[in-house]
Amino acid sequence: MKIYNSLTRRKEEFVPLEAGKVKMYACGITVSGEAHIGHAFQALVYDVFRKFFEKQGYKVLYARNYTDVDDKIIAKSRETGIPADVYAARMIEKIDGEMRRARVDEPTLWLKATEHIGDIIAFIEGLIEKGHAYPGGNGDVYFSVDSFPAYGQLSGRDKEDMLDGVRVENDECKRSPYDFALWKAAKEGEISWDSPWGKGRPGWHIECSAMNRAAFGDCIDIHGGGRDLIFPHHENEIAQTEALTGKPFARYWTHNGLIKVNGQKMSKSLGNVVLLSDVLDRFSDEALKFALLSSNYRGDLNVTDDLFPNAEAHLVRFYTIIERAESAFPCEQGGEEEIDSRFDEAMSDDFNTALALSDLFGYFKEASRLLAAGDPRARRIVNQIRKTYSLLGLFRYDAKEYLSRHAREEEAPEAVRALAEERWAARKNRDWARSDALREEIARMGYAVKDSKDGYTLTKM
Ligand SMILES: [Zn+2]
Numbered sequence: 001m002k003i004y005n006s007l008t009r010r011k012e013e014f015v016p017l018e019a020g021k022v023k024m025y026a027c028g029i030t031v032s033g034e035a036h037i038g039h040a041f042q043a044l045v046y047d048v049f050r051k052f053f054e055k056q057g058y059k060v061l062y063a064r065n066y067t068d069v070d071d072k073i074i075a076k077s078r079e080t081g082i083p084a085d086v087y088a089a090r091m092i093e094k095i096d097g098e099m100r101r102a103r104v105d106e107p108t109l110w111l112k113a114t115e116h117i118g119d120i121i122a123f124i125e126g127l128i129e130k131g132h133a134y135p136g137g138n139g140d141v142y143f144s145v146d147s148f149p150a151y152g153q154l155s156g157r158d159k160e161d162m163l164d165g166v167r168v169e170n171d172e173c174k175r176s177p178y179d180f181a182l183w184k185a186a187k188e189g190e191i192s193w194d195s196p197w198g199k200g201r202p203g204w205h206i207e208c209s210a211m212n213r214a215a216f217g218d219c220i221d222i223h224g225g226g227r228d229l230i231f232p233h234h235e236n237e238i239a240q241t242e243a244l245t246g247k248p249f250a251r252y253w254t255h256n257g258l259i260k261v262n263g264q265k266m267s268k269s270l271g272n273v274v275l276l277s278d279v280l281d282r283f284s285d286e287a288l289k290f291a292l293l294s295s296n297y298r299g300d301l302n303v304t305d306d307l308f309p310n311a312e313a314h315l316v317r318f319y320t321i322i323e324r325a326e327s328a329f330p331c332e333q334g335g336e337e338e339i340d341s342r343f344d345e346a347m348s349d350d351f352n353t354a355l356a357l358s359d360l361f362g363y364f365k366e367a368s369r370l371l372a373a374g375d376p377r378a379r380r381i382v383n384q385i386r387k388t389y390s391l392l393g394l395f396r397y398d399a400k401e402y403l404s405r406h407a408r409e410e411e412a413p414e415a416v417r418a419l420a421e422e423r424w425a426a427r428k429n430r431d432w433a434r435s436d437a438l439r440e441e442i443a444r445m446g447y448a449v450k451d452s453k454d455g456y457t458l459t460k461m
Pocket of ligand 1: 027028208225233237
């Protein structure tokens with residue numbers, strides 16, 4: 001199977017460090033606020049990676065971390081009067097609850113910064129011994145970027161670009177402005193731990209290097225996170241770990257895209273953050289997954305107003321066919337292996353969930369046609385879809401139950417919906433003539449189709 005490696009900027013054949021095993025680490029959430037759609041996207045992407053590796057027969061050790069101490073958490077603690085550790089613990093519980101509601105599975109291993117302070121201190125001591133880090137005289141410890149000549153290999157940035165987007169602080173204590181904090185001295189009243197450099201807490205970047213090493217040893221197969229982590233976070237992780245061990249840290253660096261909301265960057269300052277809980281209040285977890293996985297994981301995901309409603313509408317149509325096939329042929333077992341092998345082929349090409357999901361339109365169209373002809377193969381297609389696509393967290397509900405919860409009352413009649421689905425499939429195949437002919441047929445039945453990037457809506461004319 002092939003994976004896009006951000007380090008080499010190309011797709012590469014996956015070769016594990018150790019035969020039959022995958023060691024995978026994904027940078028998790030800084031628990032200063034609630035889980036938003038970006039967190040869910042990242043958690044889902046790496047859950048899918050893990051499950052597909054498992055399907056290929058690998059034993060996967062998959063670790064995610066929670067950053068449960070940092071400036072933002074300390075600021076929240078001040079704001080709310082709740083101690084930082086209590087605030088972080090409550091937030092973790094809340095986020096875990098949302099992820100369970102989204103039915104995104106947990107990693108094999110959860111790592112929390114505050115549970116690895118000893119590992120972090122030992123890691124920093126090792127870097128100081130090797131001349132890659134130094135105490136700043138102010139209680140902070142800094143990594144010496146000049147001591148690691150390969151710095152910049154992941155982001156491809158040269159030194160002039162490196163000060164962009166990086167907070168420059170305590171410059172008088174650093175040997176070079178590029179140096180970054182491994183340990184931060186505690187200010188009055190802040191949460192802190194004892195260290196050889198006085199009371200303080202770890203910097204963000206060192207957490208991941210130290211916890212990774214504690215969990216996996218010196219090298220891992222896959223390191224992941226959002227693309228916004230490439231610089232400085234992942235660049236710094238590489239510098240820290242490789243400076244200490246002298247070995248390549250991760251063989252494959254993978255990055256998921258970022259979330260946009262109606263074309264704009266999603267950010268607190270723009271006030272357009274889409275909370276996971278709000279999406280789950282309105283849509284099923286499967287609609288969420290269908291929406292998040294229907295484009296390539298490396299691309300940015302644009303959350304338009306139509307994205308989730310359309311995903312839900314597709315699922316309702318799919319479940320309608322599932323329900324019909326399961327009631328028409330209750331005893332028919334077995335599946336269609338072709339569906340599974342096409343799925344594996346798509347996923348083996350850098351986890352192409354977009355292609356795997358677009359195949360569904362054709363399968364359901366075929367199932368629908370077979371149903372009309374009274375052919376039990378319709379049920380076998382449905383059986384296979386349930387089995388194969390459960391890897392993406394889809395089609396895991398009882399069809400009747402799903403439809404009773406999510407189908408909208410004012411739906412267009414079945415005949416119109418079937419034509420609309422057929423038209424959508426034609427558009428996916430770029431068969432514009434067929435698509436136009438179907439639009440006219442739908443119009444003759446009294447319905448207008450409105451397209452958007454992610455789907456369509458039917459309205460009565
Ligand atoms: Zn990290």
